[in-house]
Amino acid sequence: xxxxxxxxxxxxxxxxxxxxxxxxxxxxxxxxxxxxxxxxxxxxxxxxxxxxxxxxxxxxxxxxxxxxxxxxxxxxxxxxxxxxxxxxxxxxxxxxxxxxxxxxxxxxxxxxxxxxxxxxxxxxxxxxxxxxxxxxxxxxxxxxxxxxxxxxxxxxxxxxxxxxxxxxxxxxx
Numbered sequence: 001x002x003x004x005x006x007x008x009x010x011x012x013x014x015x016x017x018x019x020x021x022x023x024x025x026x027x028x029x030x031x032x033x034x035x036x037x038x039x040x041x042x043x044x045x046x047x048x049x050x051x052x053x054x055x056x057x058x059x060x061x062x063x064x065x066x067x068x069x070x071x072x073x074x075x076x077x078x079x080x081x082x083x084x085x086x087x088x089x090x091x092x093x094x095x096x097x098x099x100x101x102x103x104x105x106x107x108x109x110x111x112x113x114x115x116x117x118x119x120x121x122x123x124x125x126x127x128x129x130x131x132x133x134x135x136x137x138x139x140x141x142x143x144x145x146x147x148x149x150x151x152x153x154x155x156x157x158x159x160x161x162x163x164x165x166x167x168x169x170x171x172x173x
Contacts, residue, residue: 121143
């Protein structure tokens with residue numbers, strides 16, 4: 001595939017997000033469009049609701065009601081397939097021209113998580129390669145791969161700071 005798939009936002013009628021996603025998955029399967037429409041997501045989060053009876057229950061809530069995220073390569077056929085799903089009102093963008101999400105937006109939305117290979121251990125010296133402390137050196141205090149977090153003590157401040165795993169690299173001896 002010459003062109004790389006990008007994430008697009010599709011607007012739906014409120015309450016139709018899951019139906020649009022499900023129908024689009026079926027359409028992709030039936031028309032063999034897997035090469036062009038690669039992933040379909042309805043972003044949700046788990047929240048604790050406390051009812052009138054003070055009972056706590058965990059519910060899944062849509063983060064962006066009325067929207068579905070689709071990772072796809074725009075072609076006439078893929079655009080038509082998405083646009084003609086019942087409940088879909090079109091792509092988000094000027095005059096319904098699909099505009100892909102930027103890499104920063106995809107990262108902020110947590111749509112795609114990039115796997116980071118951790119090559120340092122607690123006690124290792126690391127060079128901070130991104131963020132406000134870029135260029136500083138620190139000692140690794142803690143690593144939390146599930147949360148993509150790294151605790152580093154920066155000697156200049158003599159305090160621990162929290163970074164993302166890909167914001168530091170091992171210092172070569």
